[in-house]
Amino acid sequence: EDQVTQSPEALRLQEGESSSLNCSYTVSGLRGLFWYRQDPGKGPEFLFTLYSAGEEKEKERLKATLTKKESFLHITAPKPEDSATYLCAVQVRNNDMRFGAGTRLTVKP
């Protein structure tokens, strides 16, 4: 069965304190791995897509990496506005996506 596990469930950082969020997956036939950001009361906002092991993508303070079993979302020198829930999803077939439970990030000023 396809599974996506995110850790930690919650993460509290001080402003400027860099860290990483993990997404491990067990799927057959990975087509792509996606990272989304979700603010309270809103729909998920697309951040990155990674397709193959070794691939990396960056956007401002965020950098996503992918191996054959997991993905990391690195946050460098976070700011309070980076506080949100970060969702990882894997696409296995026919555009079907399986989401992890998310990591709730809080960045304190």
Next chain:
Amino acid sequence: SAVISQKPSRDICQRGTSLTIQCQVDSQVTMMFWYRQQPGQSLTLIATANQGSEATYESGFVIDKFPISRPNLTFSTLTVSNMSPEDSSIYLCSSSGTSGTDTQYFGPGTRLTVL
């Protein structure tokens, strides 16, 4: 990326009634999806809606409870039928990107409370 709107943004309904949620995309898309996000939880796919064919439902979701329409390439509806408090949730629609990529873009969601 596609811009997606949903109506209503929120509603409070009585047990036993039905609610239809509308999803509008600003461009033509092949695939649209409906998800449920229960409080504090992640997204669960309800069904995939392709224009011109019957919706495909995930395990645990049935057409009688969640009928879906997809009359054209920019619009879809999800009805939550015979509601119970367990249906209280956020309902999200998404579509695949218009450039032919597989990225899904999401609407803002409909927050449903059933009393």
